[in-house]
Amino acid sequence: MNKKMMILSTLLTFSLLAGCGNANENAPANENNHTSGHGASHDQAGNQAENQADNHGGHGAEQIPVSDNLKASFAFASGSAKANEETEITVQITNKDGSPVNDFEVNHEKLLHLIIVNHDLSYFAHIHPDFKGDGKFTINNAFPAGGKYKMFADFKPVGGSTTTLSEWMDVEGKEGEHAAVTPDSKLVKEVNDKEIELALTSTKAKEDVTLTFDIRDAKTKQGINNLEPYLGAVGHVVILSEDAGQYLHVHPLDEKATGPKAQFATSFPKSGTYKIWGQFQHRGEVITVPFVVEVK
Ligand SMILES: [Cu+2]
Incomplete structure (x- = not known):
């Protein structure tokens, strides 16, 4: 495609x-x-x-x-x-x-x-x-x-x-804490010794959005350019609205990319808070990085 x-x-x-x-x-x-x-x-x-x-x-x-x-x-x-x-x-x-x-x-x-x-x-x-x-x-x-x-x-x-x-x-069983789904003030996370930064071209509902994940080594800050395919693509992204009522399909722009940047296309159907999970693979290990964004 x-x-x-x-x-x-x-x-x-x-x-x-x-x-x-x-x-x-x-x-x-x-x-x-x-x-x-x-x-x-x-x-x-x-x-x-x-x-x-x-x-x-x-x-x-x-x-x-x-x-x-x-x-x-x-x-x-x-x-x-x-x-x-x-x-x-x-x-x-x-x-x-x-x-x-x-x-x-x-x-x-x-x-x-x-x-x-x-x-x-x-x-x-x-x-x-x-x-x-x-x-x-x-x-x-x-x-x-x-x-x-x-x-x-x-x-x-x-x-x-x-x-x-x-x-x-x-x-069944004791419920965990109910935490609020709070938008991140900074879209940078550290997971599994990687520093992952997310940028969105738009945070407005119903617009085309490109999500760019930039994946670096957390210590050296060097971009990671040897990501492995995960489920046949550079990564997999799942997006849900805060109430889990909206499940968004997301497509990589270049499935064959290997980093440090991984880009995906989506569109938020309506305003609200959304949680985004990016999943990537490096050296056999799957990295799951969550972000929360506010869409206007
Ligand atoms: Cu799957």
């Missing part, structure tokens, strides 16, 4: 996310599946996004109806999860009629990406469940405390578009 296509694809995705966001908030209580991606119901904005997508008809396999028809059911294999205990998570992808979906495209080297965060976004996991057939994926995870966790399954069915389906799950 060239840069233009990537931006177009990103824009379309965000239009859809922005459009479906409100519909999700109003989802009936018995709807156990909060779709942060392409939800079943479309409000006015959602329809606009869909029309917009139709106008760009040449957009390859990204057809919306398939994703609209999908459902993800999240469960703990033993029925419940306890803090600090390995728990098997199952994610079952079905059509709305309950028939399992078994054909997935490899997307960033995996069939399905599972992102898990807790209520205040202080916990973040990005893991890759194994496909077991019958639409089912499983993986073990240990949750650090009790409380609510939101799980996002990110996948691409064959013939469909990139889809993100999510659900809040309860983990």
